[in-house]
Amino acid sequence: MSQVEEERDYDVIVVGAGPAGSLTAREAASRGLRVLLIDRSLEIGVPDKCGEFIPSLEEMRRLAPKAEDLEALFDPPGWCILNRTSRVRFSFPGGFEVSIPFKGVVVERKLYDKYLAVEAARAGAELMPNAKAIALTGRGILLKHSGRISEVSAKVVVAADGAYSLMARRGGLPVPRDPYDYAVGYQHEMVDVDQDPSTIEMYFGEHYAPGTYAWIIPKGRDIANVGVGARTPYMKAGLGIRDYFDRFVKQHPEASERLRKAKSTAVKVGFIPVSGPLKRTYGDDILAVGDAAGQTIPSVGGGIPPALICGRIAGWAIAQHLLEGQTLRLYEEEWRRQLGETLENSLRIRKMVDLLLSSDRRFNLAVKMGLVNEETVMKVVLCHIDAKMKLIEGTLLRVLKR
Numbered sequence: 001m002s003q004v005e006e007e008r009d010y011d012v013i014v015v016g017a018g019p020a021g022s023l024t025a026r027e028a029a030s031r032g033l034r035v036l037l038i039d040r041s042l043e044i045g046v047p048d049k050c051g052e053f054i055p056s057l058e059e060m061r062r063l064a065p066k067a068e069d070l071e072a073l074f075d076p077p078g079w080c081i082l083n084r085t086s087r088v089r090f091s092f093p094g095g096f097e098v099s100i101p102f103k104g105v106v107v108e109r110k111l112y113d114k115y116l117a118v119e120a121a122r123a124g125a126e127l128m129p130n131a132k133a134i135a136l137t138g139r140g141i142l143l144k145h146s147g148r149i150s151e152v153s154a155k156v157v158v159a160a161d162g163a164y165s166l167m168a169r170r171g172g173l174p175v176p177r178d179p180y181d182y183a184v185g186y187q188h189e190m191v192d193v194d195q196d197p198s199t200i201e202m203y204f205g206e207h208y209a210p211g212t213y214a215w216i217i218p219k220g221r222d223i224a225n226v227g228v229g230a231r232t233p234y235m236k237a238g239l240g241i242r243d244y245f246d247r248f249v250k251q252h253p254e255a256s257e258r259l260r261k262a263k264s265t266a267v268k269v270g271f272i273p274v275s276g277p278l279k280r281t282y283g284d285d286i287l288a289v290g291d292a293a294g295q296t297i298p299s300v301g302g303g304i305p306p307a308l309i310c311g312r313i314a315g316w317a318i319a320q321h322l323l324e325g326q327t328l329r330l331y332e333e334e335w336r337r338q339l340g341e342t343l344e345n346s347l348r349i350r351k352m353v354d355l356l357l358s359s360d361r362r363f364n365l366a367v368k369m370g371l372v373n374e375e376t377v378m379k380v381v382l383c384h385i386d387a388k389m390k391l392i393e394g395t396l397l398r399v400l401k402r
Contacts, residue, residue: 010036011322013141013154014125015133015167017044020290020307020314021160022116023073027315029124033322036152037120038131038143045113049270051187051217051225052112053085053200054304056103062382064309067338073308080112081105082219087199090377091254093206093360096367098377099199106219133161136170136286156318156328157286160311163271165292173288174279179232181275183212186241187227189219189266194258197221203255204363208248210234211357212274213300216255226259229272234357241269274298276347281335282328289314295335295343298350299380306343310335345383352393353380355400362400371395 014025017039025037041047055063057074064070083106089099121127128145135142140153159167163182169175176182195201195218203214211231218224228245235244249259273294281293289295290307297306317331356363366372371392379389 008036008150008152010034010126010140010152010154012036012156012158012318013038013133013152014158014160015141016160016162016290016292017041017117017120017127017129018113018160018162018290018307019116019304020292020295020311021158022113022120023308023311024158024160024289024314024318025125026116026120026123027312028318029120029315031315031319031323032124033319035120035125036128036154037117037125038128038133038145039117040130040132042130043114044117044127044129045110047266047268048109048113049185049268050109050304051185051215051227052082052106052109052219053217053302054105054107055302056105059103060305064305064339064342066341067309070309073312074305076105076107076112077115080107080115082108082223083197085198085200085218088381089199089201091201091203092363092367092372093204094364094367096364096372098372098374100374100378100381102200102381104200106217106225108219133167136167141167155285155322158314158318159286159288159292160290162291163273165288167286168278168288168292171283171286171288173281173283173286176273176275176278176294178275181273183229183231183272183274184241185212185227185229185268185270185272186245187225187268188245188264189223189268190226190259190262190264191223192261192263193218193222193224193226194261195222195224201255203248203252204357205252206234206357206360208244208252210236210244211354214248214252214255216258223265224262225268226262227268231274272296272303274350277336277340277343281332284328287314287318287328287331295339297343297346297383299346299353299383306339309339313338342383345385348385348393349380349383349389352396355396365399366396369395369399 011033131145211234212229295306320326
């Protein structure tokens with residue numbers, strides 16, 4: 001039986017070494033705090049559970065206009081980048097398509113996540129892979145590492161442990177439990193894909209991706225991340241996420257042709273919070289960041305950009321708390337100031353789109369009404385809500401929510 005070992009002391013323990021956790025650890029350690037960054041994986045970044053797309057700096061300035069110093073965050077090292085894309089093409093039910101310009105890079109997450117963790121270590125953080133936080137203790141966490149259990153104390157614990165965060169729940173933060181608030185993503189990395197490497201493809205339809213969308217994200221000339229998302233309340237009884245993936249790959253009238261010769265080289269699965277940020281992301285001695293805080297872009301499930309922005313803010317705010325006597329509320333105030341409007345707009349858009357995703361018939365009706373076009377799709381991607389989008393919102397609520 002495992003024995004509880006002697007206690008160790010830190011200023012900050014960060015649970016989870018994804019982008020949010022590593023940025024938090026780096027920023028806190030760079031300000032002189034004693035930081036422990038733990039991750040349950042044997043190797044940080046493995047396995048990855050992501051489409052691996054990151055918007056360009058130019059697009060991030062449009063997507064998050066209030067976020068500061070984006071130049072320092074959205075410049076991945078060249079050796080992490082596999083492909084550069086310039087467009088996103090949306091394929092809707094009934095054969096309707098929209099293509100918009102939108103630049104970004106596709107990274108190898110195994111390399112990118114490890115790069116961010118290494119940067120945290122270089123800033124002074126201690127890294128501990130193969131370590132699992134199993135409980136909060138009031139003074140820190142109970143940690144299982146290589147079969148041994150020890151209590152590790154800290155003044156602040158950071159929940160960066162992903163969707164439906166155990167640490168956030170144990171810390172009393174208001175983590176959603178409604179199945180409408182989470183999507184599952186099931187993805188294969190595939191080779192011999194017939195694709196345009198410069199274009200990301202997104203496919204909608206209740207038959208293939210109920211409640212979300214399917215995607216082909218090119219990682220190079222003929223390699224792509226191919227996946228489907230689904231939300232449980234939208235799925236048909238008796239069908240699982242793999243069934244929808246098989247449908248998409250084998251039956252979608254366009255995608256099946258592109259994937260006719262494709263072979264899988266990896267399988268990835270993960271959960272994505274799509275309910276917007278937690279109502280409160282901090283407590284007296286705990287805060288949540290990234291997916292654990294619901295800091296994703298709900299309309300598309302994008303998690304890397306908010307993780308980078310909010311992780312940097314979290315590390316800074318913790319230092320202000322421990323070194324200057326500020327409360328951790330500073331973290332919430334600052335990330336909401338820089339990113340709150342973007343995430344709230346995205347949640348509002350997701351709720352609009354929910355009215356359409358319940359059936360292809362509804363979506364086709366919206367197309368016939370002229371509500372879905374290049375202009376509105378671009379606003380959805382950029383999380384912009386103006387007078388025209390408010391009018392569309394009212395129309396959808398009036399016509400479809402009957």
